[in-house]
Amino acid sequence: MDKFKVNIDNLRKVCDPEILGFESTQQVKTLEGIIGQERAVKAMNFGLRINNKGYNIFMAGLNGTGKTSYAKSLVYGIASKGQVPNDICYVFNFKETERPIVIELTPGTGEKFVADMDELVESVKDGISKTFAGEEFDEQRRVIRENYQKDTNELLQELDKIGKEKDFIVRQGPKGLTSVPLIDGKPADQLEEELVTDEIKKEIQEKIPEMQKILDEITRKIKILEKEASMKLFSIEKELAKTVIEPEIDIVKEKYKDNSKIQSYLDNVKKDMLEQLNILKASGTEQPINPLMPQKGDYLNKYKVNLFVNNANQQGAPVVCETNPNYYNLFGKIEGKASLGEISTDFSMIKSGSIHKANGGYLIIHAKEILKDHFAWDALKRTLKNQECVIENIGEQFKIIPTATIKPEPVPINLKVILIGSSHIQQLLYSYEEDFSKLFKIIATFDTSMERNLENMHMFYQFVSSVCEREQLKRFDKTAIARIIEFSSRLADHQKKLSTKFNETIEVVYEANAWAEMENSQLVNASHVEKAIREKINRVNLLEEKVQESIIDGQILIEAEGEVVGQINGLSTYNLGDYSFGKPSKITARVFKGKKGLVNIEREAKLSGKIHDKGVLILSGYIGGRYAQKLPFSISASICFEQSYGGVDGDSASCAELIALLSALTDTPIRQDLAITGSMNQRGQVQPIGGTNQKIEGFYGLCKERGLTGTQGVIIPEQNIVNLMLSKELIEDCKAGKFHIYSITNVDEAIELLTGIPQDEFAEKVQAKLEELSENKDEKQD
Numbered sequence: 001m002d003k004f005k006v007n008i009d010n011l012r013k014v015c016d017p018e019i020l021g022f023e024s025t026q027q028v029k030t031l032e033g034i035i036g037q038e039r040a041v042k043a044m045n046f047g048l049r050i051n052n053k054g055y056n057i058f059m060a061g062l063n064g065t066g067k068t069s070y071a072k073s074l075v076y077g078i079a080s081k082g083q084v085p086n087d088i089c090y091v092f093n094f095k096e097t098e099r100p101i102v103i104e105l106t107p108g109t110g111e112k113f114v115a116d117m118d119e120l121v122e123s124v125k126d127g128i129s130k131t132f133a134g135e136e137f138d139e140q141r142r143v144i145r146e147n148y149q150k151d152t153n154e155l156l157q158e159l160d161k162i163g164k165e166k167d168f169i170v171r172q173g174p175k176g177l178t179s180v181p182l183i184d185g186k187p188a189d190q191l192e193e194e195l196v197t198d199e200i201k202k203e204i205q206e207k208i209p210e211m212q213k214i215l216d217e218i219t220r221k222i223k224i225l226e227k228e229a230s231m232k233l234f235s236i237e238k239e240l241a242k243t244v245i246e247p248e249i250d251i252v253k254e255k256y257k258d259n260s261k262i263q264s265y266l267d268n269v270k271k272d273m274l275e276q277l278n279i280l281k282a283s284g285t286e287q288p289i290n291p292l293m294p295q296k297g298d299y300l301n302k303y304k305v306n307l308f309v310n311n312a313n314q315q316g317a318p319v320v321c322e323t324n325p326n327y328y329n330l331f332g333k334i335e336g337k338a339s340l341g342e343i344s345t346d347f348s349m350i351k352s353g354s355i356h357k358a359n360g361g362y363l364i365i366h367a368k369e370i371l372k373d374h375f376a377w378d379a380l381k382r383t384l385k386n387q388e389c390v391i392e393n394i395g396e397q398f399k400i401i402p403t404a405t406i407k408p409e410p411v412p413i414n415l416k417v418i419l420i421g422s423s424h425i426q427q428l429l430y431s432y433e434e435d436f437s438k439l440f441k442i443i444a445t446f447d448t449s450m451e452r453n454l455e456n457m458h459m460f461y462q463f464v465s466s467v468c469e470r471e472q473l474k475r476f477d478k479t480a481i482a483r484i485i486e487f488s489s490r491l492a493d494h495q496k497k498l499s500t501k502f503n504e505t506i507e508v509v510y511e512a513n514a515w516a517e518m519e520n521s522q523l524v525n526a527s528h529v530e531k532a533i534r535e536k537i538n539r540v541n542l543l544e545e546k547v548q549e550s551i552i553d554g555q556i557l558i559e560a561e562g563e564v565v566g567q568i569n570g571l572s573t574y575n576l577g578d579y580s581f582g583k584p585s586k587i588t589a590r591v592f593k594g595k596k597g598l599v600n601i602e603r604e605a606k607l608s609g610k611i612h613d614k615g616v617l618i619l620s621g622y623i624g625g626r627y628a629q630k631l632p633f634s635i636s637a638s639i640c641f642e643q644s645y646g647g648v649d650g651d652s653a654s655c656a657e658l659i660a661l662l663s664a665l666t667d668t669p670i671r672q673d674l675a676i677t678g679s680m681n682q683r684g685q686v687q688p689i690g691g692t693n694q695k696i697e698g699f700y701g702l703c704k705e706r707g708l709t710g711t712q713g714v715i716i717p718e719q720n721i722v723n724l725m726l727s728k729e730l731i732e733d734c735k736a737g738k739f740h741i742y743s744i745t746n747v748d749e750a751i752e753l754l755t756g757i758p759q760d761e762f763a764e765k766v767q768a769k770l771e772e773l774s775e776n777k778d779e780k781q782d
Contacts, residue, residue, distance in 0.1 A: 005742055006721055006743050008735055010721050011724050011730075011731050011741060012486070012726050012731055013486070013489060013725065014486065016482065017477075017479045017481070017526075018478075019454070020461065020481060022461075022478060024476065024477045024478070025461060025468055025475045025476045025477075028461055028462055029462055030462060030465050030466040031465070031466045033070075034066055034070045035456060035459045035460060035463055035500065035502075036447065036456055036500050037065075037066075039445060040059070040061070040070075040444040040445055040446045040447070043444035043445070044057065044059070044444045045074075046442065047444065048078050048362075049078075050442075051416075053387065054384075054438050054440075055441050055442055057418045057419070057443075057444055058367070058419045058426050058429075058442070058443050059419065059444045060421060060422065060425075060426040060443060060444065060445045061422070061447070062423075062448050062501065063422070064501040064502065064503035065446040065500045065502065066446070066500065067446050068366075068420055071418055072319070072321060072364065075362045075364065078317075078362075079316045079317040079318065079319045079362055080315065080317075081316060082360075082361065083317060083360070084107040084311050084314045084315070085107065085309075085318065085359055085360025085361065086104040086105055086107060087104070087105045087106070087107060087111075087113075087307065088104055088110070088352075088359070088411060089113060089307055089308055090102060090305075090306040090347045090348075090408060091306070092302040092346075093347075093409075094269075094272050095268070098405070098407055099406070099407055099408070100306075100406055100408045101261070101265065101409055102408070102410070102412075103265065104412075105256075105262075109256075110307045110311075111307065112255075113256070113262070113307075114304075114305045114307050116252050116255060117303060117304060117305045120251075120252055121300050123248050124245055124273060125280060125300070127244035127245075128245075128277070128281055131240050132281055137237075141236070144233050148225055148226065151225050152225055155222055155225075156170070156172070156222075158218070159177070163214075166207060167181060168180065170215070176219060177218065177219050179208075179215050181207065181208070238277065241274055241277055245270055245273050245274065246270065249266050249269065252266055253266050272302075279300075302346070306348045308350065308356065309357060309359065316361075317360055318358050319358070319362045320364070322365050323366075324369065325354070325365045325369050325370040325376055326373045326376055327379060328353065329354060330354050330379070330380065331379050331383070331390075331391065332352045332355070332389075332391045333353070333391070334349060334391060334392070335349040335350075335351060337349070347406060350391060350408050355380075355383060355413060356411055358415050359411070359413055359414065360415060361415055362417075363415055363416070363417045363418065364418045365417065365420070366419075366420050366421065367419045367420060367426075367429075368421055371425070380417070381439060383413055384413075385438075385439065387412065388410040388413055389410060390410045392407070419440065426443060446500070448492070448499065448500055448501060449494060449498060449499055450497065450500055451497065451498070452494075452495070452496050452497055456498055460484075460498060461485075463502070463505075464476055464481060467506055468513075473509065473524075474513050474516050474517065475523055476512070477524065477525050479525050480512065480524045480525050480529045483526040483530060486725065487508060487529070490693065491504060493692070493693065493723050495723070508529060508532050512524050512532040513528075514532075515528045515535075516528045537579070540576065540579040543574065544574070544581040547574075547583055548701060548705065551702055552702075552705050556643055557642065557643065558585075558586055558702065559586075559672040560672060560699075560702060560703050560706055560712060561673050561709060561712075562673075563670060563672060564670060564672055565663055565670070566588055566590060566660055566664030566670075567587070567588050567589075568586075568587050568659055568663070568670050568672075568676065569586065569672060569674065569699065570584070570653040570656035570657075570675065570676065570677065571584055571585070571675050571699060572648075572650075572653065572695070573690075573691035573695060573698075580694055581697075581698060582691065582693075582696065582697055584702055585641055585642070585644065585653070587639065587640070587642070587653060587656050587657055588639070588642055589637060589640075589657070589660040589663065590637065590638050591635055591637045591664040592635070593636065593773050594635065596636040596637075598620050598623075598638075598639065611651050612648050612651060612653075615657070616639065616654070616657065618680065618682055619639075619654060619657060619658050621682040622680065625682060625683075626684065627763075627767055627770050631771055637661055637665070639657050639660065639661060641653075652678060652689035654678075655678040655679065655686060655750055656676045656678075658680065659676070659750060659751055659754055662762075663755070665769050665770070666765040668755050668757065668765065670754050671711075671753075671754050671755070673711045673712040673713070674714070674715060674742075674753065675714050676716075676754065677692070677714070677716055677717075678720075679717075684746050684747045684748065686717045686718070686745055688719035688720045689716075689720065693724065693725055693726055695716075696716070696726060696741065697730060699712075700714070708733060708738040710737060710738050711740075712739055712740070713739055713741060713742055714741055715742045715744055716741065716742070716744075717743065717744065717745075718743040718744060718745050720743070724741075726741075748762075748763075
């Protein structure tokens with residue numbers, strides 16, 4: 001038996017505090033960079049420095065490996081040395097009013113352009129108001145009006161003369177000029193109807209067309225005079241307005257003479273202002289309040305500037321971490337203003353998103369979050385492919401009848417997107433998103449563990465020192481760091497590895513510091529770390545305690561002493577998300593004569609997973625290959641996990657199931673003071689499994705509660721020795737000979753440990769029993 005026993009020194013890899021080379025983390029420099037992710041670091045450094053299209057980055061790995069923190073620190077470092085991108089503005093499009101124009105300006109110039117345009121409008125408005133209130137303009141306007149009135153009066157006098165000659169009187173009313181015939185020197189409409197004979201009516205009807213023709217001609221001439229007067233007045237107004245508008249426009253044009261778009265825009269502003277003189281003139285006076293008309297300030301809004309992206313205070317290239325990457329947060333929106341039941345909008349209501357703010361720099365997004373919004377994901381792909389961002393409200397796509405709205409000019413986009421997610425999401429995107437591999441050519445995969453060597457341990461306690469300094473925690477002494485290193489190896493489930501799940505490590509650091517503060521200790525030591533780990537487990541292990549109570553109380557039937565035929569203690573793990581624990585499981589087998597072969601009761605009850613089904617089928621292959629070469633495998637057998645109601649999966653119980661089956665077949669008792677875990681192949685070789693520490697400690701806890709007998713223990717695959725990071729309490733009992741850990745390489749060794757029968761002798765018993773049950777032997781006896 002001792003030949004299978006695992007050496008005490010192999011049950012846990014202890015970290016000697018003396019090899020660390022310091023007394024406390026106060027003597028340790030803080031960490032720069034990230035630990036144990038050389039492959040990911042190389043990929044990130046390369047991806048951030050190549051600027052070709054499609055070289056965006058996907059950071060893949062489990063949560064808690066430091067992807068987000070590392071991405072931020074690395075990207076901020078590179079971005080600080082980058083170039084500040086241009087400001088982006090939207091302005092009114094005078095030629096296509098529904099297509100606001102994008103204008104890019106050098107960083108910090110956007111604010112000045114906004115102020116310059118506001119000042120221009122105010123200056124023009126005040127200048128126009130003063131100019132058109134001046135005496136010179138009043139005199140010119142008076143002359144034009146007098147000339148118009150004089151010429152109009154002459155025409156009216158001529159008309160009146162012609163009318164009298166033709167026995168008509170001309171009247172001027174709200175509807176213009178009208179003529180009324182005269183009868184005996186009196187207007188016809190003033191005579192009594194019976195006095196107007198048919199002969200008179202006929203005579204009047206004959207004269208009306210000629211008079212109406214003359215009337216129309218005079219009216220036409222008056223309108224021409226009116227139009228000419230208006231044109232003269234407008235020409236004067238325009239010339240006067242030019243003296244106000246052009247100098248102001250020229251001042252702004254001179255400031256932005258190198259920006260062709262602004263030059264063109266200002267030309268259009270000047271043209272529009274001259275065409276909209278009435279509005280500019282009216283803006284200087286009080287107007288009646290009419291809810292159906294825009295107020296005076298609204299008339300001039302089209303000359304304002306919408307500062308869409310302002311990089312005035314930006315240092316280096318921008319870095320944006322979008323924690324809620326829905327469509328509007330990423331790609332901006334066009335807001336609307338409700339008024340009297342209607343929604344109106346204009347270029348000033350175009351709002352930027354994270355894509356625009358990160359333009360020229362870096363955008364960090366969590367893949368899981370953006371994939372929740374398929375509109376956002378599709379828009380991101382489209383933006384990266386076309387390298388421009390179209391701003392539109394997604395609701396417009398679902399309206400039966402499209403409503404009139406603005407369609408802003410797309411913003412040119414040049415940025416690097418960093419998606420952070422699990423390897424599973426990355427593989428799904430690669431398989432089902434045809435554009436993913438084209439747009440995210442750099443995959444930075446983060447490992448969950450690193451080598452436990454002196455170099456990595458050195459960086460590990462530098463990391464703890466960084467946390468202490470950043471969060472202003474107490475310093476950790478060397479015993480505390482040594483215990484955290486052991487905890488990290490336990491997380492990694494490997495004696496030669498350290499876990500890179502730094503979130504869990506940081507939690508232990510925080511909580512150990514809290515316990516040290518409660519004890520008023522100057523430094524955090526190993527006892528505080530140990531207490532932090534123990535208390536952390538106590539907060540989440542209620543289910544484990546309940547299961548253990550049920551076993552102790554006899555509600556769950558598990559024997560830890562004696563021998564039973566066809567019954568064995570297997571080991572399984574329960575995963576609660578942030579905590580997992582081991583639980584012994586009773587596995588039973590029954591064998592009887594028949595041809596059904598091996599029946600998996602869990603599978604028949606639909607409580608078995610695919611991997612467990614595979615493990616059971618492997619048993620048939622092993623038994624058939626080793627014991628049924630000459631005789632048919634003619635038995636019926638059933639295997640069951642007793643008192644298991646929540647489903648079984650995994651093949652780590654296949655060794656236990658085989659031994660229970662062979663025990664039932666040969667009527668050989670199995671030791672109940674030993675539990676076993678390990679999968680096997682069809683050749684009987686034992687294969688490693690997961691959760692080794694939890695499984696061993698689960699059976700140990702049961703035995704400890706009932707009282708250790710000195711013969712109890714656990715059998716594990718030899719390959720799992722390197723995974724052992726068992727509790728100190730368990731190791732002490734192993735040293736005292738109260739509990740034992742055995743390792744095996746094949747199933748025959750397990751049979752010898754559990755039955756006490758040598759391997760060859762047990763094989764002969766199996767062979768003999770199969771021959772006894774075979775159909776061939778039955779036929780000979782008949």
